[in-house]
Amino acid sequence: MKQFMVFVRKEFYHVFRDRRTLLILFGLPVMQILLFGYALTTEIKNAEIIVVDHAGDAASQQLTTMIAASKYFDINASVTSDEDIYKAFKKGKVKCAVVFPIGFGNDLLHGQTAQVQIIADAADPNTAKTLTNYLTAIIGDYQQQINPTANIPMRISPVTRMLYNPELNGSMNFVPGVMALVLMIICTTLTSVSIVREKEMGTMEILLVSPFKPTYVVLAKAVPYLALSLIDLIIILLLSVFLLDMPIRGNIVLLFLESTLFIICCLSLGLLISSVTRTQQIAMMVSMMGMMLPTILFTGFIFPLENMPWPLRVISNLVPSRWFYVIIKAVMLRGLGIGVIWKETLVLAGMTTALLMISIKSFKTRLS
Amino acid sequence: MDTVILQHVSKSYVKEGPPALQDVSFSVKKGELFGLIGPDGAGKSTIFRILTTLLLSDKGSATVAGYDVVKNYHEIRSCVGYMPGKFSLYQDLTIEENLHFFATLFGTTVEANYALIKDIYEQIAPFKKRRAGKLSGGMKQKLALCCALIHRPEVLFLDEPTTGVDAVSRKEFWEMLQRLKAEGITIVVSTPYMDEASLCERIALIQTGQILSINTPANIIKAYPGKLYALMATKVHLLLKDTRQYAGINLCYAAGDKLHLSFKDDGKHHPAGLLSWLESKGQQGVRIEEITPDIEDCFIAKTSIHE
Amino acid sequence: MSEKAIVCKDLTKRFGDFVAVNHISFDVDQGEIFGFLGANGAGKTTAMRMLCGLSYPTSGEAAVAGYNVFKQQEEIKRNIGYMSQKFSLYETLTVKENIRFYGGVYGLSDKQLKEKGDELITKLGLEKEAKMMVGSLPLGWKQKLAFSVAIIHQPRIVFLDEPTGGVDPVTRRQFWDLIYDAAGSGITVFVTTHYMDEAEYCNRISVMVDGRIDALDTPANLKKQFDATSMNEVFYALARTAKRSAD
Incomplete structure (x- = not known):
């Protein structure tokens, strides 16, 4: 011993x-x-994003504010033409773009389906997917806010809860x-x-x-x-x-x-x-x-x-x-x-x- | 019974090529100082590794202190001291720490056997807080010897303890071995320096895995075949070239400031013939005299016959 | 080209407080075999490293092959050969490959490489072993080969650091035959050894003690000076006076 x-x-x-x-x-x-x-880490913070607001109404502005407030996104610039979007992507700084079509707020308020376009740089597919998910979630939140009692038939709204690690x-x-x-x-x-x-x-x-x-x-x-x-x-x-x-x-x-x-x-x-x-x-x-x-x-x-x-x-x-x-x-x-x-x-x-x-x-x- | 016995031991490391050891047999008496004399690659380290149970031989058997190297390896490991050819202590431990570590490893203490190593240890004691890696060659050897002796082994195996050590330290080292022998420890030591052979009681000359001869240094010298001459002249190197061309020369080689030579047939060829031949070649100041060979001469004679 | 192969004046190397080489001065002639003796730790290796252009002296002057050891280390390296007991050849390359490699390092042309290589292999009697790995050769052969490779570019000086350690007596003498041949062809040989009989083969010998050169002369004169019958006695008389024992 x-x-x-x-x-x-x-x-x-x-x-x-x-x-x-x-x-x-x-x-x-x-x-x-x-x-x-x-x-x-795989989580993305402060991704640069462009908002193209063709609508310019209250709804589109509220949504833009919500995106800007999220910790995931920084709004890089507001452009008005689609061409500018591609130029921005080509520079490589911008990861994602949100396009509000003309009459976005109107469509939303009058019960019609409102559309919003999300464009992502999928050269890095994981990042692109993550970012579009974040955006979809923000849009979903907004929808809930403006119309909590909406009675749209057959609509499933998933409520996600991140267990053990709520902040991802x-x-x-x-x-x-x-x-x-x-x-x-x-x-x-x-x-x-x-x-x-x-x-x-x-x-x-x-x-x-x-x-x-x-x-x-x-x-x-x-x-x-x-x-x-x-x-x-x-x-x-x-x-x-x-x-x-x-x-x-x-x-x-x-x-x-x-x-x-x-x-x-x-x-x-x-x-x-x-x-x-x-x-x-x-x-x-x-x-x-x-x-x-x-x-x-x-x-x-x-x-x-x-x-x-x-x-x-x-x-x-x-x-x-x-x-x-x-x-x-x-x-x-x-x-x-x-x-x-x-x-x-x-x-x-x-x-x-x-x-x-x-x-x-x-x-x-x-x-x- | 002899303390170390090797019988018909052979060992190969590779399948092709010459074996490291070929049918080697010798024995060492209790309390003897036995030398294995031969150049690098002769098989000296292999013999040590077989005797210290580190290697298994292919053929033959060996016992150390009465124990079989294969069956009773555990007993052998507690009664031998071994100093491998390469300095094998912990370079990042101090002198003191190394000694203490090996003492405990062998189940003893530094104090218990201090008397045995006292003479050697006192020479390095002033540096006992120094790490082994920072010691000089001579001091490393002394520390390694202390560590190999700390459990008062019956048999001490020293594999080329004086290689790479200068002439002064070598002399000191051999004086230490003589003192250990007086303590009754059986010592087997190997060396490539032929001049150290005369310091052993008996020696085995070894080359390419084969024993050339085993005897006391004096007897090996006595058994030198024929007569050996020393030849001197003003210009030794030219002398060597000329002498080698002389028909009756068996061996001729440089030895310090002289040439050593032997004739093919002592009856037919003789010094006078060589002298007059050399003078005809223009050599000046040529002298020749018969001399007593040393171990190196014997080794050269043996290996030349071999070739 | 100067007459002297090595000129050394008050060459000194300090490591902090420790004076490894202490004001050594000597000259070596072109074509001379110069024995550089000393006990372990006397400063031989340090001195040799400075002369080979591997380390800068602290003070003093030295010229090797006519080049200054402070300013022209690259030129020195091109004009010397070096061989030591420890590092000699690549064990996993064949004899031929080693020759080609070292010849290539010293800038020999393909034609020269082939000629010199074949000549060298024939001289050493290694025809059969030319395609064998150097690792499988006996030590003595390796050392002879290493020496021949070290002078393949016909340098002005070759430095040999204990070239014959552990080599058998017969091969040791063959090695010295090679040294004599090299010296005969005009190469200066600067050699260290622990074998005192080899010291006698040198033209001149220096003995270092504690960083100084305490004796420098022909073997015969040194023996006369110390009233000794062999170089062994001379060496012992000098080395015994050493005070320091560190490597």
Whole structure:
């Protein structure tokens, strides 16, 4: 046991004396959270828009005011000819245009169907779709306001309620994803590199020739990184609660237990990588490239898994972070308990056990 | 029973090409200082790795301190000390931290065996707070030796401890080994420096995975085939070119400021014939005398027969 | 072109308070084999790096192949060859590919490359191995090849940093035959070694102690001066006086 503790302490020396490790360990999560939380969101704010008001009546002006008041749009200019619209689009600054035809207010008030044209720059289809949705919603609101008791036959007016994230806050989706990504990278990369470094430096030879059991070498490597990863987890959670206004609705103990399970899973993967690679560069490449890309692709926080063709969906099931993402979302955002996520937890636990066993087994007691 | 026994050990790393070790056998007595003498690539490190249970041999068997290197590898790992060829300590830990780490790893404390390493450790103790990566070559070697000795091993394996170390540090290092031998530790040490061979009790000359001869340095020198001569002249390099053209020359090579040479057939060819031939070639100040060969001469003679 | 291959006057290199090379002065003649000895940490490597144009001296003057080490580092690099024990050739390229690569780096034409390459391979007896990966050659052969490649552009000076470390005694002597040939063709050879018998093969030797050059003469004169029978004794007598032990 004393040997074990000395080994763990040595690992901490390595970490705290190496700037690069420290940077990955503490710089990476902060950077990722800030990046995904602020810069990289799918929600669109202050999109520039043109209003072409051929009607010029009270109704069109009221609607224009509502659009301008929304946080999603900034009215760029009011033009009068259709040609100007296309010129504006070509400059690329304007994302969307609303055209009120002549007699818009009249049509609306006299019970006829009033039409309004929405033109969007669909070079970026996602943005175009989002913007037209916002506009339709604003128009719908206006309709409700002016005629709350309208008795138009067979009209369905959907009332949408955005659950758990009423403000459609994009970071809600990203933070659990980033947690999965950061933990995955830190655990696999740092563990694998730290073991392979011993091989490269030749210290592994001495460790193997000592009476210290090879299995303990593996475990003693894992313990410090488990501890450091938990610290990272706390950093991420603090940042997301206080900076990105993320709620933690579920049980925090459950959150930590599930995260620990995921961390151990990633550590085992790192150990496995280290036992099949010989140089730090290769270990780094395998864990960065081999792990980061599948994690980003198959976790579901950037590309929805439901939309993927079935072979990719099958592959995604092999990626641990995909399960962790489901768990973490359920606990953090929806406040659910183990009763709902037991299946995912079981899958993750199974993966961890298998990986840990394989990596301990494949850790060689000799060279070559 | 001998402390280290190797019997008919062979090892190949690659399928094609010459094996790293071919049918190597030798044994080391308890308390002996045994040297493996040979150039890089001779197979010295492979022998060490097999003896320290880090590698499995393809053929043959080996025991260390009575334990089989395959079956009882765990027992061997607690009773040997090993210093690999490359400096293998943690560069980012200090002298003190390294020593403490390895002591604990071997289930002992620095204090328990301090007497054994005292002489060596005191030389580096003034720098004990310095990180190992910032030490000079000689100091690194001393620290590595301390770490290998900290659990008072029965057998000490030192793989090229003096490579890349200057002449002064090398001399100091061998003096340390003599003291350790006096403590009763069996030492197997390898070196590419032939002049260090005479500091061992017995040596094995090794080249391309094969043992050329095993004996005491004195006996190896005694067994030198034929007579060896030293040849001197004013211009040594031209002398070498000329002498090599002489028909009766078996071996001729530079050795410091002289040439060492042996004749093909000592009865038929002799120094006087060579001298008059060289003078006819215009060499000046030519002198020749019979000398006692050193280990390097023996090694050259052995490897030349081999080729 | 000056007569001297290397002229060095009060060359000094400091790292903070530490004087790695302390006012060294010496000349090396064209075509001379100059042994540059010293214990680990005496400052050999630092001095050699300055002469090769890899680092700037703190003070002093030096000209290598007639070029100033402060102002004309690029010209120096074009006129020297360099080979060390650690870095020599690309292990995953074949013998031929290595020759082509280094020849190409020094601007040899395709025709020269072919001629020189074939000549070199024949001289070293590597015909059979020409298409083999350098990594699979024995160390001694690698070092001989590395040396031949380092002088493929017929530089005025070649710097050799412990070229024969760990090489077997027979190949070591073959290596020195190559050195003599190079010197014979007019190349100045500047060599460091830990083998004291090799020191005797040099025309002149300098011994560095604690950043200074404490002795500089022919091997025979040095032995006379220190009343020694071998260079080993000379070296030991000098190195023993060293005060510092850092690398």
